Amino acid sequence: MRIAFCCTDTPPEPWLQGLRAALPTVTVEIWQPGAAAADYAVVWAPPQRFLDEQPGLKAMFNIGAGVDALLRLRVPPQTAVVRLDDAGMSVQMAEYVCHAVIRHFREFDAYEADVAQGKWSYRKPRLRQNFPVGVMGLGVLGQRVAQALQGFEFPVCGWSRSPRTLHGVQCHAGPAQFDDFLAATRILVCLLPLTTETRDIMRYDTLSRLRPGSYVINVARGAHLVDEDLIALVDSGHLVGATLDVFRTEPLPAAHPFWKHPRITVTPHTSARTLREESIAQIAGKIKALQNGAPISSLAGVVDPKKGY
Numbered sequence: 081m082r083i084a085f086c087c088t089d090t091p092p093e094p095w096l097q098g099l100r101a102a103l104p105t106v107t108v109e110i111w112q113p114g115a116a117a118a119d120y121a122v123v124w125a126p127p128q129r130f131l132d133e134q135p136g137l138k139a140m141f142n143i144g145a146g147v148d149a150l151l152r153l154r155v156p157p158q159t160a161v162v163r164l165d166d167a168g169m170s171v172q173m174a175e176y177v178c179h180a181v182i183r184h185f186r187e188f189d190a191y192e193a194d195v196a197q198g199k200w201s202y203r204k205p206r207l208r209q210n211f212p213v214g215v216m217g218l219g220v221l222g223q224r225v226a227q228a229l230q231g232f233e234f235p236v237c238g239w240s241r242s243p244r245t246l247h248g249v250q251c252h253a254g255p256a257q258f259d260d261f262l263a264a265t266r267i268l269v270c271l272l273p274l275t276t277e278t279r280d281i282m283r284y285d286t287l288s289r290l291r292p293g294s295y296v297i298n299v300a301r302g303a304h305l306v307d308e309d310l311i312a313l314v315d316s317g318h319l320v321g322a323t324l325d326v327f328r329t330e331p332l333p334a335a336h337p338f339w340k341h342p343r344i345t346v347t348p349h350t351s352a353r354t355l356r357e358e359s360i361a362q363i364a365g366k367i368k369a370l371q372n373g374a375p376i377s378s379l380a381g382v383v384d385p386k387k388g389y
């Protein structure tokens with residue numbers, strides 16, 4: 081059995097070593113144009129040529145949770161696309177989102193500004209009941225984030241494609257319940273996959289339906305957000321600010337207004353990083369299961385190309 085490794089921007093050696101150690105009877109090689117046909121592939125942002133030259137792959141394991149970039153390519157129809165299913169990302173995402181929510185709710189940025197001027201100041205405590213958090217996307221990451229926020233006693237609501245029942249979360253589903261979800265939200269967290277349905281979902285008309293004084297946290301994909309609409313709504317005061325980890329163009333261009341906007345906090349796509357050891361263990365476990373005859377549909381994280389996630 082042969083595995084092709086084709087990951088852009090990823091130092092290959094530690095991955096090759098880890099995969100070979102986890103699957104000692106398997107040949108694991110960096111893909112080169114003209115390479116022999118492989119059974120499986122481990123990929124991140126592969127070139128189209130890789131897919132064109134490997135039409136017989138049984139499955140392609142993406143070393144990230146989001147598959148939007150991969151699905152923009154022509155994937156051979158019989159090749160299953162399998163994304164990372166948590167693999168240590170959900171706890172990182174929960175840390176990041178709770179940090180951003182609490183920083184906003186407790187006004188720590190204002191305290192830091194005061195302290196920088198040598199000012200000992202107090203702000204009136206705010207009621208967390210007045211800061212309901214709305215999580216768009218109640219999948220692997222969104223559920224963990226919703227659970228972590230409940231630990232801090234924030235009211236939490238959520239929105240997904242199909243109806244969900246989550247303890248303590250006011251769940252909404254589908255376009256028909258989107259308005260109710262927005263109206264119930266004061267801190268909006270985006271954890272959707274990027275698909276044709278979700279592209280530009282945070283734009284002027286949708287963000288305007290959040291209650292005045294709302295805050296936006298985007299940790300999914302840059303193309304979920306229309307940048308100029310966010311800036312217009314923050315500048316008009318309808319939104320009070322945003323924390324953004326993902327951008328339409330990455331790295332964020334030096335001249336982009338997000339960098340210097342006083343009410344927008346930027347991080348470099350780092351909210352939940354791929355953890356190599358966990359990811360290798362998960363991918364190797366799935367390859368072993370397939371080799372032992374498990375059907376591909378039994379694996380967690382198999383992407384439905386029709387839904388786009």
Ligand code: NDP
Binds near residue numbers: 147218275351
């Ligand atoms: P999942 O596939 O587990 O969850 C996706 C959720 O979004 C599901 O609840 C799904 O609904 C919902 N959803 C999809 N389409 C729609 C729609 N049209 N309307 C309403 N809800 C919809 O994904 P993960 O939680 O693992 O990851 C989410 C995204 O986070 C990734 O796709 C990626 O873009 C991003 N990400 C960002 C990282 C970063 O570092 N910034 C790191 C990792 C991921 P349903 O439950 O009905 O299927």
Ligand code: OXD
Binds near residue numbers: 143144145146353354
């Ligand atoms: C992912 C990411 O999708 O890191 O895993 O954004």
